[in-house]
Amino acid sequence: MEGGNENCSAAHLEGLIALCRSGDPSAELNLPGGVTAHRAYSRLILTRSAPPAALENQVPLPLPGTAEWAGWTVHSTPELYRGQRQGPLQFLLDQDAVHALTLRGRRTGDRLKLPGRPTKTVKKWCVDQKIPAWLRPGLPVLDCGGCLAGVAGLGPDAALLPPPGAPAWRPAPGISKLGRAGAIRPAIHSAAVIVRKGRSIMLEKDIQEILFSEEQLASRVNEIARQITQDYQGKEIVLISVLRGSFVFMADLCRRIDLPCTVDFMAVSSYGSGTSSTGQVQITKDLSSDIAGKHIIVVEDILDSGNTLSYLLKLLAQRKPASIRLCTLLDKPERRTKPVEVHYSGFTIPDAFVVGYGLDYAEHYRNLPYIGILKPEVYGG
Numbered sequence: 001m002e003g004g005n006e007n008c009s010a011a012h013l014e015g016l017i018a019l020c021r022s023g024d025p026s027a028e029l030n031l032p033g034g035v036t037a038h039r040a041y042s043r044l045i046l047t048r049s050a051p052p053a054a055l056e057n058q059v060p061l062p063l064p065g066t067a068e069w070a071g072w073t074v075h076s077t078p079e080l081y082r083g084q085r086q087g088p089l090q091f092l093l094d095q096d097a098v099h100a101l102t103l104r105g106r107r108t109g110d111r112l113k114l115p116g117r118p119t120k121t122v123k124k125w126c127v128d129q130k131i132p133a134w135l136r137p138g139l140p141v142l143d144c145g146g147c148l149a150g151v152a153g154l155g156p157d158a159a160l161l162p163p164p165g166a167p168a169w170r171p172a173p174g175i176s177k178l179g180r181a182g183a184i185r186p187a188i189h190s191a192a193v194i195v196r197k198g199r200s201i202m203l204e205k206d207i208q209e210i211l212f213s214e215e216q217l218a219s220r221v222n223e224i225a226r227q228i229t230q231d232y233q234g235k236e237i238v239l240i241s242v243l244r245g246s247f248v249f250m251a252d253l254c255r256r257i258d259l260p261c262t263v264d265f266m267a268v269s270s271y272g273s274g275t276s277s278t279g280q281v282q283i284t285k286d287l288s289s290d291i292a293g294k295h296i297i298v299v300e301d302i303l304d305s306g307n308t309l310s311y312l313l314k315l316l317a318q319r320k321p322a323s324i325r326l327c328t329l330l331d332k333p334e335r336r337t338k339p340v341e342v343h344y345s346g347f348t349i350p351d352a353f354v355v356g357y358g359l360d361y362a363e364h365y366r367n368l369p370y371i372g373i374l375k376p377e378v379y380g381g
Contacts, residue, residue, distance in 0.1 A: 008031060012031055012032070015031075016031075019039055020039070031046075038132060039132075045132070057069075057104070058103065059102065059104075060100070060101070061142070061171065063076050063100070063101060064077050070105070072103075072140050072152070074103060074171055075171070076101065076169050076171045077169070078095070079168050079169070079170045080165070080168065081162040081166050081167075081168040086115055086155060086156060086161070088129075088152070088153050088154055088155045089152055089153065091150055091170070092156070092169065093144075093162065093168055093171065094163070094166060095169055097160050098149060098160055098169055100144065101142050101143065101144055101149060101171065102142075103140050103142065104143050105141060106136065106137065106151070109121065111148065112148050112150075112157055113159065114154065114155050114156070115155070118223075122151055122154070129216060129219065130213065130216070130219075139153050139154075140152045142171055144160065147159075149171075207355075207373065207375065208372070208373045208374065208375045209373045211347075211349060211354060211371050211372060212347060212371045214369045217252075217346075217370065218252070220346045221249070221346070224344050225257045225258075227344060235295050236261065236294075237257075237295045237296070238263070238291060238294050238295065238296050238321075239254055239261055240264050240266060240297070240298050240316070242268055242298065242299065242300045242308075242312065243267040243268075244267070245300075245301030245366075246299050246300050246301040248358030249329045249346075262289075264287045265285060265288075266283065266312070267283070268284070281307065283315075290319070291316065291321045293320070294321050295323045296316060296322075296323065296324040297325050297326075297344075299327050301359050302329065302332060303331045303332065303336075303340060306336050306340040307337060307338055309326065309328075310338040310339070313340070325343040326340065327344035328344070329346040329347070329357075330346060330348075330359075331345045331346075332348075332349050332350075333348065334351040353373065354372065355372060356372050357370065
């Protein structure tokens with residue numbers, strides 16, 4: 001916040017400290033000058049904006065066209081679907097299935113099935129995605145004939161996704177009365193002050209945009225682990241981490257799988273110190289144990305061109321495991337040059353250079369707890 005507040009006392013500062021230490025992830029504290037301090041899980045947000053109220057009004061969204069609802073401006077544009085990223089604020093809906101959209105607020109019992117995820121109530125999704133409670137009433141819901149087509153900040157319903165090559169609608173939420181639409185994402189840029197737990201300012205200044213927060217990553221890893229546990233009931237598995245980018249993902253994933261499992265590591269590279277694949281695969285560390293007759297899951301940080309993983313999966317298949325599957329945290333389909341079958345995938349991402357949560361550029365940024373897009377000027381892009 002700009003400027004000071006002479007009415008703030010030591011008692012208010014003590015209240016802020018108590019708020020930070022509180023076990024309530026959505027606690028609030030009113031301060032002098034119309035300022036409210038909001039706990040948003042691991043963040044503290046100070047705003048002068050009034051929290052959004054639950055709104056009953058509905059506004060038609062022209063296709064194509066623009067509509068305003070509760071301080072949000074939402075644009076819909078026609079676009080051909082070619083595997084573009086489906087994100088919480090930018091997603092595509094099948095034109096053949098969506099003939100009319102209405103903007104409204106969340107209602108009790110609203111349910112949403114995000115792509116590759118189970119069906120849950122919108123309230124439960126907001127909790128899982130760590131969207132602060134005080135922001136939830138003002139999230140635009142896209143209603144399609146009484147069914148949810150999507151929710152700003154969460155994403156589209158899987159039932160209305162377009163098939164590849166099909167015409168689609170892109171509803172894009174714009175400026176909200178709380179600031180930018182990005183205020184419901186970890187990279188908050190509204191009239192707010194954000195206090196994060198231990199971050200490196202020197203590393204963060206190189207990040208253009210945060211794609212997935214700590215909370216989003218933890219939630220998705222839990223879901224993948226549950227699916228693996230279900231798929232391999234009664235079996236023992238071997239997790240093979242492809243070093244070095246997957247080591248953080250691997251550590252979190254294996255601790256959440258409720259099965260007997262062992263781990264092993266391979267180091268395979270086709271990047272060097274740059275940002276694009278060289279096309280030449282090198283194995284710098286092989287497995288330490290025999291995998292013949294065992295159920296193998298290869299754990300990778302990102303599936304890009306497919307060159308490295310295509311080579312690796314063929315190599316491992318020659319060692320006659322009982323089964324072999326691929327689990328990748330990130331999938332970048334726009335870069336694919338070789339077909340690779342993916343059994344477990346965390347997120348689909350755009351063609352951008354991403355770092356954090358184990359991913360690096362020139363061996364830096366691995367320790368960032370989130371995944372973000374690196375500024376092009378950092379790597380000369």
